[in-house]
Amino acid sequence: MLDSNIQQQLKQTFGNLKTDVVLRVFANDTDKSKELVTLANDMAELSSLISVEEGSNGERAPSLQVQGKGSDSSIFFAGVPMGHEFTSLILAVLHSGGHTMKVEPELIEQIRNLEGEFKFETFISLTCQNCPDVVQALNMMAVINPNISHVMIDGGVFPEEADSRKVMAVPTVFLNGEQFTQGRTSLAKIVNKIDTGAAKRQAAALNEKEPYDVLVVGGGPAGASSAIYAARKGIRTGIVTSRFGGQVLDTVGIENFISVKKTEGPKLVAHLEEHVRDYDVDIMNDQTASKLVAAEQVGGLVSVELENGAVLKSRSVILSTGARWREINVPGEKEYTGKGVAYCPHCDGPLFKGKRVAVIGGGNSGIEAAIDLAGIVGHVTVLEFADKLLADAVLVRKAESMSNITIIKEAATTEITGDGEKVSGLTYTDRVTGESHDIELEGVFVQIGLVPNTEFLEGSVELSQRGEIVINDRGATNVPGVFAAGDATTVPFKQIIIAMGAGSTAALGAFDYMMRTPVAEEEAVTKAA
Known part of the structure; x- marks a missing residue:
């Protein structure tokens, strides 16, 4: 075997x-x-x-x-x-x-x-x-x-x-x-x-940590790159993250990471973490940031408050909180998440063997999901809101050639229905005729893109209309000492390799900022003299 x-x-x-x-x-x-x-x-x-x-x-x-x-x-x-x-x-x-x-x-x-x-x-x-x-x-x-x-x-x-x-x-x-x-x-x-009692003990331990020179919030590709570039400068560096690797952990096939012909998300994350641990970086895993307070408000150091009540302080902060799957926000979605509503076709697809499912979204991720699922489930219905599919032509041709895939365009999903325990159907509106249609099925896979993890930053840093952190060419935000990188920012293309480059840019920007900005205590002594 x-x-x-x-x-x-x-x-x-x-x-x-x-x-x-x-x-x-x-x-x-x-x-x-x-x-x-x-x-x-x-x-x-x-x-x-x-x-x-x-x-x-x-x-x-x-x-x-x-x-x-x-x-x-x-x-x-x-x-x-x-x-x-x-x-x-x-x-x-x-x-x-x-x-x-x-x-x-x-x-x-x-x-x-x-x-x-x-x-x-x-x-x-x-x-x-x-x-x-x-x-x-x-x-x-x-x-x-x-x-x-x-x-x-x-x-x-x-x-x-x-x-x-x-x-x-x-x-x-x-x-x-x-x-x-x-x-x-x-x-x-x-x-x-x-x-x-673990959360209270951890919060107490985190509160005892000395201030950092660079504190990275988020452990995806951008965060890992930021931490490595900062640590290589010999400055005190920390990463606080809810899970190291971020959304890359949920990525199956990666074929556009230059110099690596093909890999998988978990494998890449393992290498990222191993690389970060080669340096003197304080990794604080399984922690979620809840608030950012500018340095001018707290005595010259930026503060990051965590959900468990702990507060970490740093001369500079790099926000690399990434993004998550976007939800369709219709009745039934939250109620049936994990009960027929899913976001990972590779993970949950085998549970729907021989059954009828829908894929919401006609971009690359949606059509790829439909193609993968078609080899497992009985039938796949793809619902696309626009009047055309946005996926690459080669993927569209493949999907259209498969007998158990039906593609419906200009379809606005309005509700996911069920019996209280699992999904039993879906309702959509034809955007051309205005007519409502019901589809009987057992699973719904949502594949409509990403939303940035930036809700906790509202009122702290400038965000775009889409909730992305606004940055300049050095990764700096509108708040002194606060930088950002990766999918949570206004960078136009969301790719792993771009996030890594942005992370290094933000770290170098933060280092340059610290070289030009005296430490609060030093500044006070200078003024007194």
């Missing part, structure tokens, strides 16, 4: 194992079970520390338990963990076998001290690039604390269970039988959600 190249790589990787690991297989007579048995045996042949056992009845089949020698940890993979989840399996083996986790010691201690019993279940699809982060986080928690268990469940292998538990988006996490969270999240956020 594993080709020779992968086997060679894994043999070297498994050299990091320190203790025995058991792969316990729960199988039946299905083809998927045979695949799982083959996978477990192939892995066991690569290390004398890995063994395979046959599991007894009582567990989902096919499923695989990964357990370290003498450990009470409980990690299960229900399904065959290939695709994006293959890395999750390998890390589960390594961590169960004593290999060091790349987790801050403070967070490990926080997990170890959690009291109570926590039974996590995560529904995933193997094409979901967001799911592995959640699966890997929960697996690590299960290794650290024996009172925590985790089961990854492939919704494509166990569709009846996914349907019965009303799973219509991945990843969906259940805790002790109740829905806990949905969508991509981090280890720290999961822990903080069940550790009720």
Whole structure:
């Protein structure tokens, strides 16, 4: 099942194992079970520390338990963990076998001290690039604390269970039988959600931090580039971000990043973070900014207030908060998000196998989504507000050639309907005739562009009519000491490589600003003399 190249790589990787690991297989007579048995045996042949056992009845089949020698940890993979989840399996083996986790010691201690019993279940699809982060986080928690268990469940292998538990988006996490969270999240956020005193402790620790020379708000490509360029100047640099990587984490294929012919969003983000950590940058992950206060209002330093109540101060600030998927803002959208309304066709598409879905938007992202979905679902209806599709001609021709794609132009979506638990249809108005039409379907994928994450900046810096941060050619805003870069700004083209260039520009602009602007304390001494 594993080709020779992968086997060679894994043999070297498994050299990091320190203790025995058991792969316990729960199988039946299905083809998927045979695949799982083959996978477990192939892995066991690569290390004398890995063994395979046959599991007894009582567990989902096919499923695989990964357990370290003498450990009470409980990690299960229900399904065959290939695709994006293959890395999750390998890390589960390594961590169960004593290999060091790349987790801050403070967070490990926080997990170890959690009291109570926590039974996590995560529904995933193997094409979901967001799911592995959640699966890997929960697996690590299960290794650290024996009172925590985790089961990854492939919704494509166990569709009846996914349907019965009303799973219509991945990843969906259940805790002790109740829905806990949905969508991509981090280890720290999961822990903080069940550790009720964590936010207050973190706020207190953040408040103790010394002022920065450059504080970057946002950890996407622009933020990473800003931090690297600032740190290379030898100045005190920090990044505060809700999730490192930003929207790039949700990007599947990247083929226009110069010098890299093809990569995926999560892989690029991993390289970005690794590069940033090569420098002396204080990364404050899982934190969201809520307010910006200009230096002139707070004694010469710019203040950034966080949602948890902490306040960070800096001589200069670079805003790189990025953008998020734009919503259509019609009745039913919010009510059925995660219940049929989705924004990531790669993640959630497999959950709609054989069903009828709609894609809202006829740009590149919308038509690409329709083409991808057409290979999975029963039928795709594309609704475009304008009188023509805005996608590239090659994509339009491909979509028009597919028999299970219907394209409707000049269609204004007015409502998403459902039965209270899941989507059942959609209503749109023909903008030419004014007539209203209903479509019966099970899923709606919204693909109508982006909106900048700048709401917290209203009244603090100048924003355009579209909510974008207004900047000059040095990345400076209208507020002294405050710079900005990336998709949250007025830069006309929203591309990863452009955001990186803008981040470096903003960092150099901030450095130049500091060289020409004395520190508040120094200025006061000069005036007194």
